[in-house]
Amino acid sequence: MFPKKGASEEEVLEELKIKTSEDLTFDSGRILGSMCTYPHPLAVKIIEKYIDRNLGDPGLHVGSRKIEEEAVGMLANLLSLNRGYGHIVSGGTEGNILAVRAFRNVSNVERPELILPESAHFSFLKAGEMLGVKLVWAKLKEDYTVNVRDVENKITDNTIGIIGIAGTTGLGAVDDIPALSDLALEYDIPLHVDAAFGGFVIPFAKELGYNIPDFDFRLKGVKSITIDPHKMGMVPIPAGGIIFREKRFVDAISVPAPYLAGGRVCQATITGTRPGANALAVWAMIKHLGFEGYKEIVRNAMELSRWFASELKRIPGVKLVREPVLNIVSFSTENLEDIEEELKARGWGISAHRGYIRIVMMPHVRRAHLEEFLMDLREIIRKV
Numbered sequence: 001m002f003p004k005k006g007a008s009e010e011e012v013l014e015e016l017k018i019k020t021s022e023d024l025t026f027d028s029g030r031i032l033g034s035m036c037t038y039p040h041p042l043a044v045k046i047i048e049k050y051i052d053r054n055l056g057d058p059g060l061h062v063g064s065r066k067i068e069e070e071a072v073g074m075l076a077n078l079l080s081l082n083r084g085y086g087h088i089v090s091g092g093t094e095g096n097i098l099a100v101r102a103f104r105n106v107s108n109v110e111r112p113e114l115i116l117p118e119s120a121h122f123s124f125l126k127a128g129e130m131l132g133v134k135l136v137w138a139k140l141k142e143d144y145t146v147n148v149r150d151v152e153n154k155i156t157d158n159t160i161g162i163i164g165i166a167g168t169t170g171l172g173a174v175d176d177i178p179a180l181s182d183l184a185l186e187y188d189i190p191l192h193v194d195a196a197f198g199g200f201v202i203p204f205a206k207e208l209g210y211n212i213p214d215f216d217f218r219l220k221g222v223k224s225i226t227i228d229p230h231k232m233g234m235v236p237i238p239a240g241g242i243i244f245r246e247k248r249f250v251d252a253i254s255v256p257a258p259y260l261a262g263g264r265v266c267q268a269t270i271t272g273t274r275p276g277a278n279a280l281a282v283w284a285m286i287k288h289l290g291f292e293g294y295k296e297i298v299r300n301a302m303e304l305s306r307w308f309a310s311e312l313k314r315i316p317g318v319k320l321v322r323e324p325v326l327n328i329v330s331f332s333t334e335n336l337e338d339i340e341e342e343l344k345a346r347g348w349g350i351s352a353h354r355g356y357i358r359i360v361m362m363p364h365v366r367r368a369h370l371e372e373f374l375m376d377l378r379e380i381i382r383k384v
């Protein structure tokens with residue numbers, strides 16, 4: 001019920017404390033199946049300080065708009081592009097929807113179709129439905145990357161775009177983006193890479209010597225990339241990123257916003273009023289951590305994943321779905337649903353889907369948490 005009279009700050013805070021005590025928190029070490037993490041303290045400070053900035057009205061917050069542009073520029077550089085065009089958005093979902101919207105709008109097709117891997121994130125279901133774009137699913141190979149030949153077979157005159165994934169949600173698999181890029185160039189179809197998760201992992205992992213295919217703008221067929229700072233970028237939610245190679249894609253999704261206090265502008269994002277503080281936090285974290293800082297975060301996450309995968313292999317009845325590529329390890333067992341239920345009952349923040357449980361080595365995940373998880377898993381498997 002909407003209260004007639006207000007409560008004191010203390011009362012409100014106390015009630016919130018009680019109500020949120022049901023939440024799992026990242027510092028508990030129990031959340032092993034999320035792509036989010038506790039944000040960096042500097043980013044938290046920035047959110048508080050600049051909480052009022054609205055990038056939906058950039059004429060008012062001119063400084064913040066320039067900082068967003070710089071953040072987009074730095075993300076583009078990380079993805080091997082000198083100058084990129086795009087925005088800091090609400091997350092991977094918005095990034096993917098904007099890419100599909102741009103591809104649809106630059107095409108001249110009446111019944112648009114999008115080819116995407118069976119492993120694609122469900123945000124594309126939203127994109128397809130909202131934008132009236134038919135989704136054409138391409139099969140996966142045994143290693144769970146997209147079958148490029150199947151993608152080619154599915155190209156028609158109605159194809160407005162191809163999706164490749166650099167870090168699938170379930171397994172962290174990286175599609176053969178170089179082959180998809182060649183295909184895209186051959187058929188003159190734009191390729192969007194969903195690197196919502198992998199974007200803040202792969203550039204650093206490659207530098208550390210991990211063998212991962214190229215996935216970014218150095219491949220000429222790649223026209224846009226989703227990269228999320230609120231995943232491995234240590235920035236508070238909401239902070240996604242969409243980067244386009246060419247300005248025409250942003251122009252194709254821009255609408256005039258005539259009545260704003262700061263003057264007339266065009267908006268390309270789905271959200272109108274949107275948090276400037278989060279864009280500033282993206283900028284600040286990149287400046288503060290730099291390539292070397294992120295590399296160390298990724299080094300730990302990747303090493304932990306390899307260790308965890310080797311421990312899982314030693315448990316009878318547990319099967320790795322595939323060798324980890326990024327910092328995601330997924331495994332299957334017999335009676336998976338019973339095991340999932342029991343793990344959840346013991347307070348673990350994990351979920352099973354597509355026949356496996358996935359563990360994401362986010363920065364809040366420590367070896368001690370995983371050791372405890374492994375102990376529980378061994379015990380439950382023996383019992384079930």
Ligand SMILES: Cc1ncc(COP(=O)(O)O)c(C=O)c1O
Pocket residue numbers: 035090091092093094096121123165167168169194195196197228240
């Ligand atoms: C590959 C991929 N793309 C897109 C998304 C959607 O991101 P968000 O939840 O930030 O909208 C996710 C989220 O897990 C993802 O893994």
